[in-house]
Amino acid sequence: MDAAALPRRDDTRVAVIGLGYVGLPLAVGFGRHLPTLGFDINQARIAELREHRDHTLEVSTEELKATPQLRFSADAGDLKACNVFIVTVPTPIDDAKRPDLTPLVSASRTVGRAIGRGAVVVFESTVYPGATEEVCVPIIERESGLKYNVDFYAGYSPERINPGDKEHRLETILKVTSGSTPEAADFVDALYRRVVTAGTHKASSIRVAEAAKVIENTQRDLNIALINELALIFHRLGIDTAEVLAAAGTKWNFLPFRPGLVGGHCIGVDPYYLTHKAQQIGYHPEVILSGRRINDGMGQHVAQRVIKLMTQRRIHAAGANILVLGLAFKENCPDLRNTRVTDVVGEFRSYHANVDVHDPWVSAEEARHEYGLDLVPELVPGTYDAVILAVAHRQFLELGAERIRAFGKPGCVLFDVKQALPRELVDDRL
Numbered sequence: 001m002d003a004a005a006l007p008r009r010d011d012t013r014v015a016v017i018g019l020g021y022v023g024l025p026l027a028v029g030f031g032r033h034l035p036t037l038g039f040d041i042n043q044a045r046i047a048e049l050r051e052h053r054d055h056t057l058e059v060s061t062e063e064l065k066a067t068p069q070l071r072f073s074a075d076a077g078d079l080k081a082c083n084v085f086i087v088t089v090p091t092p093i094d095d096a097k098r099p100d101l102t103p104l105v106s107a108s109r110t111v112g113r114a115i116g117r118g119a120v121v122v123f124e125s126t127v128y129p130g131a132t133e134e135v136c137v138p139i140i141e142r143e144s145g146l147k148y149n150v151d152f153y154a155g156y157s158p159e160r161i162n163p164g165d166k167e168h169r170l171e172t173i174l175k176v177t178s179g180s181t182p183e184a185a186d187f188v189d190a191l192y193r194r195v196v197t198a199g200t201h202k203a204s205s206i207r208v209a210e211a212a213k214v215i216e217n218t219q220r221d222l223n224i225a226l227i228n229e230l231a232l233i234f235h236r237l238g239i240d241t242a243e244v245l246a247a248a249g250t251k252w253n254f255l256p257f258r259p260g261l262v263g264g265h266c267i268g269v270d271p272y273y274l275t276h277k278a279q280q281i282g283y284h285p286e287v288i289l290s291g292r293r294i295n296d297g298m299g300q301h302v303a304q305r306v307i308k309l310m311t312q313r314r315i316h317a318a319g320a321n322i323l324v325l326g327l328a329f330k331e332n333c334p335d336l337r338n339t340r341v342t343d344v345v346g347e348f349r350s351y352h353a354n355v356d357v358h359d360p361w362v363s364a365e366e367a368r369h370e371y372g373l374d375l376v377p378e379l380v381p382g383t384y385d386a387v388i389l390a391v392a393h394r395q396f397l398e399l400g401a402e403r404i405r406a407f408g409k410p411g412c413v414l415f416d417v418k419q420a421l422p423r424e425l426v427d428d429r430l
């Protein structure tokens, strides 16, 4: 049988599968130009979006109202009307830090049941090189009875958005595209050019595009790991890391990375996708995994430094009251996924300290559900033996070091994980 024709430009009906931080802005982007169906298995998510509310705060109510070609559904039957499927489901790791492809497998099944001849499936979820064609495509073939690159086509176009970042948006970030045949690659590239004004980079294959995404975050993870290791060394040497970085940063090609907790579901997770694939083919990565180990140890390091400062002031860790400011994995965003602030909290608790966590951005219900943490909604001055600025939310910076310190008792320890407060007003910083 002849290879099926790709969708016509004037008859492109897009489905976006998985309406999270990545999928929703994408669905809105396409919904401005093309008939678009936003699909999610989470009924509550569909209900809020139908009421023009987005709890991830990536898309405003006005934007949702101003996208007339976008519909939302939790009914997989509605997908049958579409001829382009874009998959943006999560790709987490399991407890053993191995890729957990469950959502991707399940979304591929859903697409396989809805897809017709000539359709194109584009994956955006971050994976290891080969996952699209080795894992997802065979599932779609099996479920649909259709043949890859004869009856349907695939593409991979990694997402680069940054939660909470209002400047780098879908439209303004250059997007990498790829396709399973030269014609499919042209189709996918032209599709994204309709919404991404910054333009596209057409990679030579799906595997190249997959690899490009995973190394973007691996490179970032490793650069931060190097700075974290420097912070561990400089602490032992009694040198302030931020001052060293400010001095070294005056050189034109010194990269401006900072030490810190590496959380979120991207930078601290994606390298494990690459190392998993490497191990599968008999290569045991050393540099990538050692960087991961350094970054994963930073929460414990922060807590231990605070406990040392407390002990030097004759404050016992056991029974001490400690305030941690911020739980989100980064500033000015409600995203709690894989936040490493929990490592700081866990280490304090292992000393039997009482830890209060305050974060005006995150949902108290989600903090309880995900981490068993009861957030403290209001802070009472003069309460704590130690205060840790863990996330540099706007509200904390507006308070300033003196008012933050005032939540503590006289003589309390104030530690600045983010190097966000004036050095002379804190007791120590990373």
Ligand SMILES: NC(=O)c1ccc[n+]([C@@H]2O[C@H](COP(=O)([O-])OP(=O)(O)OC[C@H]3O[C@@H](n4cnc5c(N)ncnc54)[C@H](O)[C@@H]3O)[C@@H](O)[C@H]2O)c1
Pocket (backbone or CB within 6 Å): 017, 018, 019, 020, 021, 022, 023, 039, 040, 041, 042, 045, 088, 089, 090, 091, 103, 104, 106, 107, 110, 124, 125, 126, 127, 158, 159, 160, 161, 162, 163, 265, 266
């Ligand atoms: N958030 C980011 O900044 C970012 C940036 C670049 C790439 N990515 C990658 O994009 C992917 C999605 O990330 P996200 O942050 O949008 O995740 P998310 O957790 O915010 O959203 C995922 C959505 O998919 C839905 N979902 C799960 N399984 C599904 C299924 N089988 N069918 C339909 N819907 C399903 C969930 O209900 C949820 O609404 C991941 O692979 C991630 O690594 C994320």
